Amino acid sequence: MYSDPANKTSSRFDGLLADNTVLSALMVISPVIMCSDTLRNAEALIYAFSAITFISVILCSFVPRKLPYAVKVIIYAAIAALVYIPVKSLAQVTYPGIVSRVGIYFPLLAVNSLIVFRGESLFYGVKKARMITSLTFYILGFDAVMLVTAVIRELFTYGTFNSHMVDVSPTVSGLGMPFGGFILLGLMCGVYRKVRSALRPASDAEERKEGSDVSGN
Amino acid sequence: MHFIDIKNNNNERHSWIDMMLTLLTLEVMSFFYNGLHSAALAAVCLISSLAAEAVCLRLMKRSFTADDLPVSTDALITALMLPAVFDYAPACIACIFAVVAAKSVFGGRNNMIFSPAAAAYCFLYTSWKGQILLFQQPHDTAGVFETPETLVNSASHVFNTSGKFAYSGFELLMGNFPGPAGAVSILLLLIASVILIARKDISAGAFTGTVIGVAVMSAISPCSDSFVSSFILTLCNNMMLFAALFIISDRRIAPKRAYYAFFYGFFITVFAYVITVTTAKENAVVIVSVLFTPVSLGLKNLEKKIELAVREDLSPGASGMEVKADVQ
Amino acid sequence: MFLVTDLLVLLGANLILVQALGISTIFVAAGNRKNLICTAMAITVFTTIGSAGACAVDSILPKSAADLRLLLYVIVIGAVYICILTGTYMLNRKFFESVRRYIHISAFNCAVMGTLLSISGRAYDTVGGIGFKGYILGGLEAGFGFIITALMLLAAYRKLNSSKVPASFRGFPAMLVYLGIISMAVFALR
Numbered sequence: 214m215y216s217d218p219a220n221k222t223s224s225r226f227d228g229l230l231a232d233n234t235v236l237s238a239l240m241v242i243s244p245v246i247m248c249s250d251t252l253r254n255a256e257a258l259i260y261a262f263s264a265i266t267f268i269s270v271i272l273c274s275f276v277p278r279k280l281p282y283a284v285k286v287i288i289y290a291a292i293a294a295l296v297y298i299p300v301k302s303l304a305q306v307t308y309p310g311i312v313s314r315v316g317i318y319f320p321l322l323a324v325n326s327l328i329v330f331r332g333e334s335l336f337y338g339v340k341k342a343r344m345i346t347s348l349t350f351y352i353l354g355f356d357a358v359m360l361v362t363a364v365i366r367e368l369f370t371y372g373t374f375n376s377h378m379v380d381v382s383p384t385v386s387g388l389g390m391p392f393g394g395f396i397l398l399g400l401m402c403g404v405y406r407k408v409r410s411a412l413r414p415a416s417d418a419e420e421r422k423e424g425s426d427v428s429g430n
Numbered sequence: 431m432h433f434i435d436i437k438n439n440n441n442e443r444h445s446w447i448d449m450m451l452t453l454l455t456l457e458v459m460s461f462f463y464n465g466l467h468s469a470a471l472a473a474v475c476l477i478s479s480l481a482a483e484a485v486c487l488r489l490m491k492r493s494f495t496a497d498d499l500p501v502s503t504d505a506l507i508t509a510l511m512l513p514a515v516f517d518y519a520p521a522c523i524a525c526i527f528a529v530v531a532a533k534s535v536f537g538g539r540n541n542m543i544f545s546p547a548a549a550a551y552c553f554l555y556t557s558w559k560g561q562i563l564l565f566q567q568p569h570d571t572a573g574v575f576e577t578p579e580t581l582v583n584s585a586s587h588v589f590n591t592s593g594k595f596a597y598s599g600f601e602l603l604m605g606n607f608p609g610p611a612g613a614v615s616i617l618l619l620l621i622a623s624v625i626l627i628a629r630k631d632i633s634a635g636a637f638t639g640t641v642i643g644v645a646v647m648s649a650i651s652p653c654s655d656s657f658v659s660s661f662i663l664t665l666c667n668n669m670m671l672f673a674a675l676f677i678i679s680d681r682r683i684a685p686k687r688a689y690y691a692f693f694y695g696f697f698i699t700v701f702a703y704v705i706t707v708t709t710a711k712e713n714a715v716v717i718v719s720v721l722f723t724p725v726s727l728g729l730k731n732l733e734k735k736i737e738l739a740v741r742e743d744l745s746p747g748a749s750g751m752e753v754k755a756d757v758q
Numbered sequence: 759m760f761l762v763t764d765l766l767v768l769l770g771a772n773l774i775l776v777q778a779l780g781i782s783t784i785f786v787a788a789g790n791r792k793n794l795i796c797t798a799m800a801i802t803v804f805t806t807i808g809s810a811g812a813c814a815v816d817s818i819l820p821k822s823a824a825d826l827r828l829l830l831y832v833i834v835i836g837a838v839y840i841c842i843l844t845g846t847y848m849l850n851r852k853f854f855e856s857v858r859r860y861i862h863i864s865a866f867n868c869a870v871m872g873t874l875l876s877i878s879g880r881a882y883d884t885v886g887g888i889g890f891k892g893y894i895l896g897g898l899e900a901g902f903g904f905i906i907t908a909l910m911l912l913a914a915y916r917k918l919n920s921s922k923v924p925a926s927f928r929g930f931p932a933m934l935v936y937l938g939i940i941s942m943a944v945f946a947l948r
Contacts, residue, residue, distance in 0.1 A: 239782045239930060243868050246778040282862070283843055287836035290866050294829040301825060317777075317875035320828045321868055326782070329866045383519045387557035391778055392945055395938030396531055402931035403535065403924070410926065490924055535935045537922035543914060549939055555946045704762040705947065720943040721769075724910040727917065 225343055228351030231413070234327065235358040235398075236405040238351075241325045244318045245355075245362055246394035252375040255363030257304060257311040259356045262322045264300045269293040269328045270348050274337050282333075289329050297323035327351060362397060445631040445681075446500050452622040453506040453676075459618055460611035464514035465571025468611050471521055472509040478522040479505035479529055486534035498539065504528060507547035507676045510612025511669065511716065512554070513565045515572050515581070520558050524550040542682040543727065548673075548720045555717065563587065563712055565608040584609040586667040590710040593654060595663050602666055610713070613672035623675050632679035635688030639695025640674035641665070646696075647703040668706055670699075673715045685729040694729060698722045770948050772903040773869055775941040777876065780869025780904060785933060787904075788911035796857055798908050800864035802901025805873045807838050809897030812874040813890050816881060831874050832866075839865040873900040910940060 224231065234240050241262065248254045273289045280288070297320060304319070305312055312319050327335075335351070336344045367373055370389035372381040387393050460468040483501040484494050505525055512521060532549035533542065554562050564581035572578050585607040589595050597607045605615035613619075626632045644664050652660035665671050678684065678698055684691045701722070702715035711717075773779040780801065787797035811834030819827060842861055847854045864870065877896035881888045888896070911933065917923075918932040927935075 239785070242781045243778045243872070246781075283839060283865075286862075286866060287832070287839065290832045290836065291829060294832045297828055298825045317872055317879060320875060321779075321872055323828060324832065324866050324868075324871050326868075383517070383523070385523065385557050387553060387942070390556065390942075390945055391776060392556070392938045392941035394778065395934050395941055399535070399927075399931045399934030399938060400531070402934060403927040406931065407926040531935055532939060535924075535927050535932055536917065537920065537924065541917055541920055541922040543917055543936065544939055549942075552939070552942050552946045556942055701762055705766065708763055711947065714947070717943050717946045720939065721947070723940070724913040728909075728913040731913065731916065 225346040226350050228347060228349075228354040229357065230354075231409065232354075233358065233405065234351050234354035236354075236402050237409075238331065240327050240331065241322070241355055242398065244315075244322060245359055246398055247391055248315050248318050249359050249362040249366060249394065250370060250389040251367045251373075252360075252363045253308070254311065254315060255359045257308040258315065258318070258322065259359050260307070261300055261304055261319060262325070262355055262359075263352045264303075265293060265296050265323050266325065266327055266352055267348060268300075269296045269323075270332050270336055271345070272296070273328065273332055274341070274344060278337065285333065286329055289332065290324050293323045293325075293328045327355075358401070362394070362401070365397065366393065442500070443496055445629075446503060448626060448629055448631045449500075449503045449676075450506070452618075452626065453503060453510065453612070455622070456510055456612040456615055456618055457506065459605060459615045460510065460514055463568040463571075463605065464566060464611060465576075466574050467572040467576065468509075468514035470574045471512065471514065471516055471518065471611075472506060474518045475505040475509040475521055475525045476502055478525040479508075482526045482529035483534075486530060486538065490534070490538065492538075500539065501529060501533075501546075504533075504546040504550075507612075508550045511547065511551050511610050511672070511713075512562065513581075514611040515566050515577050516561060517558075520554060520561070524554045527553050539682070544720060544723055545677050545680050545683050548677050548716050551713075551716050552720050555713075565610070567608055568606050582608050584712065585614075586669075587710075587712050589653075589663060589667050590706055590712060595654075595667070602662075609667075610669055610672070613669040616666050616671060619671045619675060623671070626675065626679075631681070632675065633681050633684040633688075633691045633695075634679075635691030636679040636684040636695035637674055638688075639692035639697075640670070640678050640699045642692075643696040643699025644670065644703065647700055651703075651707060653707055664703065664706075668702075668715060669713045670702075670715050673713075673719060674699075677716060677719050683723070683726055685726055685733060687733055690729040690733060694722065694726055697725065766947060768899065768903055768906065769944050771899065772907060772944065773873060773876075773900050774904065774907040775937065775944050777872060779872035780867055781934070781937070783863055783867050783869055784904065784908050784911055785930060786863060787908040788915050788933075791912070793860075794908050794912050796860040797864060798901070798905040800857070800860045801867065801869055801904045802898065803842065804835065804838060804864050804867070804870045805900045805904075806894060806897035808835050808870055808874050809877055809893040810890070811835075811838065812878055813881075813893035816878055827878065828875075831871065835865060835870060835874075869900070869904060873897060876900075907937070911937070 228234055232238055235242060235245055244258050244262070248258055269289070269292050272292050276285055276288050301312060301319065336348055339347070364374070366388050368379060368381055369385050370393070372379055372384045385393070388397065457469065457472050479501050483498055487494050487498065508525055508528065509521065528546035528550035532544045532546045533539070536543045563584065565584050566572065566578040566581055570578045585595060585597060586609060601607055603617040605618070607614060623637065627634045627637060645661055648660035648664055649657050654660040654663050674695070678695050685694055698715065698718050702718040705711050705714040705718065769775065774781065774784055783797060783801065787794045812831060815827065815830045815834060819830065839861070843858065846857060846861070873896070877893055880896065881892065914936055918936060919929055923932050
């Protein structure tokens with residue numbers, strides 16, 4: 214399902230389109246569902262996710278590969294938790310009130326699976342330059358989904374765009390609730406897969422097969 | 431013992447015709463009480479559902495056939511669960527949501543998971559809660575673009591909060607009290623239930639389970655003076671009878687075997703009854719039916735396993751005995 | 759009666775349906791009965807023991823050092839992780855090989871971390887705190903909530919992965935919409 218950096222056919226740009234962090238690799242879903250109801254929240258989370266993930270992955274790339282897997286995972290999570298502290302402090306200055314508004318999803322960004330689990334397979338086996346490029350695009354993949362979801366949800370839930378009133382009627386308050394995030398993200402996932410399969414039919418045929426096609430209900 | 435078979439048919443198109451006739455009858459009654467607005471609302475729901483279904487089928491590279499017409503019954507069921515003066519735009523959005531998110535995403539009519547009408551109602555309940563629980567008085571008719579000056583709480587709301595139902599038995603039967611457009615015409619619903627069960631258009635097991643559930647809960651924890659009044663008022667309020675007929679007993683959703691369908695209907699009713707008694711929540715049965723979808727799916731999985739096990743037991747050398755599935 | 763209201767409360771505080779935590783994990787859990795049992799048990803163990811550790815951390819940690827809470831929770835979960843791995847390895851090698859995958863995916867999971875942070879937040883908001891018992895019960899509640907949602911998904915797994923589902927929506931997208939509609943019903947009842 215995800216791109217293998219050792220595989221020469223995979224591209225460093227996969228994280229944005231071909232193997233989008235959220236829509237394809239299914240990572241960091243909770244903040245998208247729960248917190249992308251306004252553009253303001255999304256901006257703060259994008260900043261936090263980008264800063265924490267970028268710095269943490271680069272620091273984690275220096276962790277010796279020979280350590281046992283469980284120990285490495287704990288070290289990755291600890292590094293991310295440490296990086297979270299200054300990022301949070303800066304967020305409180307730049308986006309006042311955001312930490313209390315977003316609640317537990319702010320610190321949860323620090324232990325996202327891109328740092329703790331997937332970094333091992335996606336980033337640490339390749340050269341630093343390629344790692345940084347690939348990491349940037351995986352971060353951009355999350356950012357893009359967060360932005361698009363936030364724009365749609367804020368527009369149709371509250372009738373505003375970045376807190377400015379826009380003449381949208383009727384508004385659907387349910388879209389701003391968690392179930393609205395679930396359903397919208399599910400539909401976005403489906404549309405993304407459709408677009409991707411239209412652009413890359415051969416590789417997607419393989420992925421569809423691995424999507425456990427249990428025939429007969 | 432056999433049911434009186436007016437016409438023995440399992441053809442889905444005939445079932446659709448039967449359902450449409452009953453729903454249109456309810457719609458006519460709603461038009462009589464509430465005016466042109468209710469008919470226009472039904473038309474909006476129908477058109478938006480049909481359009482959404484056509485688009486979704488097109489995207490799935492399938493053509494719109496007569497077998498896809500049951501989307502119109504879902505649309506009418508949705509319209510009949512709403513106040514007759516409900517806004518057109520939210521109703522349209524809800525119908526599109528029902529077709530796209532609650533049906534087409536899972537494969538359409540060939541792979542139904544949720545009752546589209548119940549999902550649409552839940553969607554409206556969470557997004558337009560203030561509007562969906564305010565109704566006009568019967569005979570306070572409204573034109574296509576009119577809204578009555580005063581909207582009131584439903585009789586169910588008054589019953590849930592105070593235990594009192596200030597209408598006579600005749601008014602109850604005729605639907606002469608404020609409530610969802612199609613759910614108040616109790617006499618018509620009773621007649622419809624007899625016809626639809628006799629013609630095997632709905633799950634008799636699920637319907638029976640619902641009614642027995644109401645009876646059991648009315649006996650255990652009556653919400654009125656006596657068991658009889660509690661049973662009647664519970665069945666006739668909070669869309670219980672309407673949901674029993676068109677949502678819980680939907681053959682596409684309910685388990686096929688009458689035994690499992692009975693318990694499916696029974697437990698939905700018990701759950702909904704407790705919620706209504708403890709929280710005075712209106713029309714809880716529709717919401718609970720969505721919540722109990724995994725139960726129905728689990729029972730269907732169990733039915734499948736039993737069928738497979740029975741088929742495996744039949745060896746090739748057995749006599750030509752067929753296994754009759756207890757399908758109602 | 760009370761069973762129904764308790765179930766309603768459990769659903770109302772469900773970590774997946776209401777807080778959207780642990781979604782990728784539940785997708786794995788719903789694959790088959792073995793995945794469900796193993797993942798659900800692993801998550802429940804982590805949330806329960808982790809809650810106990812979180813209680814200890816919260817009682818020691820001064821308010822001025824509140825930013826260190828996440829790091830200390832990571833250390834607590836890391837310790838539980840190592841202990842469980844070591845314990846199962848020493849108990850039975852074969853058993854270890856069969857369950858280690860579930861331990862790995864459950865440890866630093868949104869569901870576990872989110873539960874600890876939620877319980878901590880709840881304790882902070884409650885006058886007088888919720889006590890050690892409250893932490894443990896919160897962890898168990900989260901575990902049971904995960905099990906209930908995993909069962910809901912297990913029931914629909916075949917249908918959500920059926921060939922009748924459009925290829926673009928087959929699997930995870932359909933699962934998200936399915937959970938969304940169930941979540942919608944939970945919110946309607948709240």
